[in-house]
């Protein structure tokens with residue numbers, strides 16, 4: 001049996017990442033996070049593509065060096081074709097094509113959203129993988145999806161956001177309170193010491209398994225504006241309680257939809273992914289659901305849940321096994337459904 005070495009490149013948003021996997025096991029997993037966006041309170045697409053241009057060669061060099069392999073040993077190049085920011089995707093796509101062409105090895109296109117889910121299949125001692133079929137909740141600054149996963153590449157989106165992503169609900173709420181970007185982890189931190197019942201925020205009324213967070217964000221904005229008009233120090237004095245109340249509302253929204261998805265599909269295996277799955281409140285709620293509702297939940301290592309190339313590589317590994325290769329004429333796709 002020959003070893004399968006996959007080099008993967010991820011550049012869909014504001015992280016330039018490369019990873020090398022051998023038979024599904026990580027040899028290297030490098031991420032260059034772009035600090036440049038912080039001062040703007042969000043990702044600036046033009047700056048993101050420029051930073052990718054600067055980062056991509058050093059990041060790939062580092063990934064190959066850390067993996068301690070010869071480039072000639074690589075079996076294939078996997079890359080994120082979409083969805084994402086076009087200017088960002090173009091950098092990774094063009095580089096992946098050139099590298100595969102130069103090394104004369106197969107090129108494998110990967111859907112970023114499928115990769116978030118397949119991150120659960122990275123070979124890792126002590127991590128039990130979900131079994132098909134399972135439900136995946138992918139939550140990040142760019143995505144909010146409930147996906148029914150029947151096989152590695154047989155996935156159906158059964159719920160998605162009609163406006164903002166859940167990470168945006170965290171980040172925009174944080175911004176309203178004057179916290180720096182990205183505010184999600186800060187809300188999580190302060191929420192730990194706050195009272196989740198101190199303030200009440202509305203849950204959106206969206207039918208079925210879909211989500212909406214723009215009304216929630218507006219509710220937070222009006223609430224803070226009203227309170228600070230009466231007391232300019234309101235946020236400062238109540239930060240922990242506000243954060244706890246915001247976080248518990250967002251978690252309740254997610255858990256309500258998950259419960260509905262379980263009811264509708266009869267599937268009780270839940271795997272989460274995306275940056276927001278780092279949230280301690282969501283992790284606790286899922287753990288609680290195991291004993292409360294008999295669910296089995298799968299929460300991968302933090303570095304596999306935020307944007308990374310290891311997840312692209314594992315998806316590439318499974319496509320390699322099927323010999324599902326891409327044509328060199330392939331182009332990036334900002335909106336890329338599966």
Ligand code: KG4
Pocket residue numbers: 013139140141142143166167168170171182183184185186188274275276277278279280305306307
């Ligand atoms: O997956 P990710 O790194 O990038 C994409 O957006 O694709 O996710 C970033 C998002 C941001 O919105 C960030 O605020 C949120 O994940 N996030 C969190 C936490 N850690 C990261 N949100 C809530 N609690 C956290 N602990």
Ligand code: ZN
Pocket residue numbers: 112116140142143274306307
């Ligand atoms: Zn992502």
